[in-house]
Amino acid sequence: EAQVTQNPRYLITVTGKKLTVTCSQNMNHEYMSWYRQDPGLGLRQIYYSMNVEVTDKGDVPEGYKVSRKEKRNFPLILESPSPNQTSLYFCASSSKRENNEQFFGPGTRLTVL
């Protein structure tokens, strides 16, 4: 089954404790992205990647890191989480072909105390 998986689905942590949210897709997609969703603000892009070893900042990259060492994986790293990073996070992937939609993971709800 074609899908994007994220882990963990839920996470409660404390300020400053490094964490990684994993994202994996099995569709051989070139593009992958991370978004955060906050009430009243919709979806905001954090980082995106056009292919292996190619990443770029989205609209709200501060406080986040990513890497793209393999085509299927695109982990999101919070080196020193802060309470304002409490949010719902989505990973998405898509083919580089034009007009193709994005496929989204189920989301990770992160709470930073």
Added chain:
Amino acid sequence: GDSVTQMEGPVTLSEEAFLTINCTYTATGYPSLFWYVQYPGEGLQLLLKATKADDKGSNKGFEATYRKETTSFHLEKGSVQVSDSAVYFCALDKFYFGSGTKLNVKP
């Protein structure tokens, strides 16, 4: 730069009512346009898309027409159901999303 503006919610309707959710965009070139739907507790999934001017995307009774002259892609459904309650996002190409419109349908 490119951007998407959609009507704010929430929108509350009774079952079988007519739905319109407005979406307008700003873009250079000829982007593809999408509507995604997010059901409670789930990720986004594609509802419909249109790739060129005057195209009409449709799915599950929802429709949207790509209007280049008015830079719009409004979502419509003739008769909503309780199961349509969700958040709807208009999107431009791969990375530009509107802020989402929450739809509540009451029985």
